[in-house]
Amino acid sequence: xxxxxxxxxxxSIQEGENLTVYCNSSSVFSxxxxxxxxxxxxxxxxxxxxxxxxxxxxxxxxxQFGDARKDSSLHxxxxxxxxxGLYLCAGVGHNNAGNMLTFGGGTRLMVKP
Amino acid sequence: xxxxxxxxxxxxxxxxTSLTIQCQVDSQVTMMFWYRQQPGQxxxxxxxxxxxxxxxxxxxxxxDKFPISRPNLTFSTLTVSNMSPEDSSIYLCSVAPRLGNTQxxxxxxRLTVL
Numbered sequence: 713x714x715x716x717x718x719x720x721x722x723x724s725i726q727e728g729e730n731l732t733v734y735c736n737s738s739s740v741f742s743x744x745x746x747x748x749x750x751x752x753x754x755x756x757x758x759x760x761x762x763x764x765x766x767x768x769x770x771x772x773x774x775x776q777f778g779d780a781r782k783d784s785s786l787h788x789x790x791x792x793x794x795x796x797g798l799y800l801c802a803g804v805g806h807n808n809a810g811n812m813l814t815f816g817g818g819t820r821l822m823v824k825p
Numbered sequence: 826x827x828x829x830x831x832x833x834x835x836x837x838x839x840x841x842t843s844l845t846i847q848c849q850v851d852s853q854v855t856m857m858f859w860y861r862q863q864p865g866q867x868x869x870x871x872x873x874x875x876x877x878x879x880x881x882x883x884x885x886x887x888x889d890k891f892p893i894s895r896p897n898l899t900f901s902t903l904t905v906s907n908m909s910p911e912d913s914s915i916y917l918c919s920v921a922p923r924l925g926n927t928q929x930x931x932x933x934x935r936l937t938v939l
Binding site: 752754 | 931
């Protein structure tokens with residue numbers, strides 16, 4: 713079973729601060745995805761990282777995939793109240809039925825104005 | 826991308842009853858999945874809904890408790906049978922248009938069992 717550990721579980725910060733969320737595993741994934749989920753909605757895909765060492769930027773969000781493809785991080789610069797939500801990392805693997813996602817435990821972020 | 830709807834969006838049910846949740850996609854997709862998200866927690870895959878054959882269940886989930894149908898490439902149902910308060914969760918449908926493709930999630934069904 714592939715497991716993903718995500719940290720921290722909860723984060724409450726002031727607007728303008730920076731933060732980093734970590735996603736770690738002992739398993740290698742073919743790729744890793746980051747989602748954001750708001751209350752009453754399903755998770756929305758932010759980014760997919762595929763290559764070891766890859767760095768992707770989405771405005772104030774920077775995503776990095778570890779060289780060994782076992783870990784990833786999400787860094788948010790100058791957080792805003794609109795960044796509030798549940799952030800989920802998900803490793804992409806395969807089962808007999810095809811592609812499958814293994815989710816980390818999630819990081820609940822609150823950005824206070 | 827794909828547009829996914831789920832019905833009902835929420836329900837409150839009595840212990841011992843069953844609820845069927847519907848998932849409808851606006852286009853034909855290869856893969857459909859059902860997840861459970863317990864309060865304050867992350868997502869756990871229940872099963873992969875296979876068109877024209879029995880669903881593939883993950884460890885800890887069985888067909889008798891969570892029967893799944895997938896009659897075509899745009900629709901699936903998940904039934905939560907003989908419910909108990911421990912089944913109170915958000916149930917999410919997701920789809921992947923093609924094998925190995927990105928998954929898109931529905932808005933979820935929030936179930937409360939009294």
